[in-house]
Amino acid sequence: MYVLPGAIAILTLIANVKSEEPKPTPLPVRAKVKVSAGEARLFSGEDVQLSCSVPDQPEPKWTYHWFRDEESLGSWKVYHLQKSQVQQGGNYTCYGEKDIETWPYSAETLPSEPHTVYVDGGWALLRVPAEPLLIEETMTLTCRIRDEPILVEVLFYKDGIEIHKLKDKDLVLPKLTLKDKGNYWCRATWVQGFEYHSAQSLPVYVAVLDKLNTPVLEIEREEVVRGERVVLRCVTQLNIRDKDLSIDYYFLKDGSRLGPASPQESYLIPFIEEEDAGLYSCRVRVRALDLERLSEQVELKVRLDDV
Numbered sequence: 001m002y003v004l005p006g007a008i009a010i011l012t013l014i015a016n017v018k019s020e021e022p023k024p025t026p027l028p029v030r031a032k033v034k035v036s037a038g039e040a041r042l043f044s045g046e047d048v049q050l051s052c053s054v055p056d057q058p059e060p061k062w063t064y065h066w067f068r069d070e071e072s073l074g075s076w077k078v079y080h081l082q083k084s085q086v087q088q089g090g091n092y093t094c095y096g097e098k099d100i101e102t103w104p105y106s107a108e109t110l111p112s113e114p115h116t117v118y119v120d121g122g123w124a125l126l127r128v129p130a131e132p133l134l135i136e137e138t139m140t141l142t143c144r145i146r147d148e149p150i151l152v153e154v155l156f157y158k159d160g161i162e163i164h165k166l167k168d169k170d171l172v173l174p175k176l177t178l179k180d181k182g183n184y185w186c187r188a189t190w191v192q193g194f195e196y197h198s199a200q201s202l203p204v205y206v207a208v209l210d211k212l213n214t215p216v217l218e219i220e221r222e223e224v225v226r227g228e229r230v231v232l233r234c235v236t237q238l239n240i241r242d243k244d245l246s247i248d249y250y251f252l253k254d255g256s257r258l259g260p261a262s263p264q265e266s267y268l269i270p271f272i273e274e275e276d277a278g279l280y281s282c283r284v285r286v287r288a289l290d291l292e293r294l295s296e297q298v299e300l301k302v303r304l305d306d307v
Contacts, residue, residue, distance in 0.1 A: 143186035234282035
């Protein structure tokens, strides 16, 4: 078959253009990593499975790409660590990719948040909750010993101080407060082969969160010129399992409210005047939970001119 030289040139041009196409712009959705079998803190030799998913998106269309500490691990729906080794510990991430009908014919999600896998090569390992806990919740700490021997004594420590001595591997702490956050570890003694053995786990940090963070009032500049536009921003976070709850924002000047409650975290002063100088703060409230928090005051100074 004879091919015209002009057709060859056109095909070559198309190939060159295609090779220079930019990478697809990430979709405004983030992939998610979760442990689907096993535990993220495990002994060497044990197994764990990590799953990647795209929230609210059909499963079959996606190809999932895996990374450990930014090193590519290949494409899998589920990533298996079988008979894990210490060096396989690290921060695991994934992202999803799928074909689409329009140019650039491929779309990617944002990379997932890192999910840490810790592989311990020793004899003792403290199991802690996978997610940060909230005040008033109950926390269970488990002092795991390799091969699960019969324990004689288990000591639990927090921030270098012994807090409990038990004969059981589980420590239950009810009604958590913010003071319960910190570094925990355990030390266990057991009998094996008519001999006493002892091992201590490495410390692990346990986070305990308030249900509603104390807000912080942010102002771009604490000294402005008369006539400028000023935006106050009230930064907080609601740490509740029920994500449908709303926050009411109040902005105050010298202790007095500047207006009614607003669902917006920002307050605009479109044209600042000298009398607008003062001490500003913000208050946040979740009516459904009867929670309320107040920020520290921030001083705003107003100059008459830009001299």
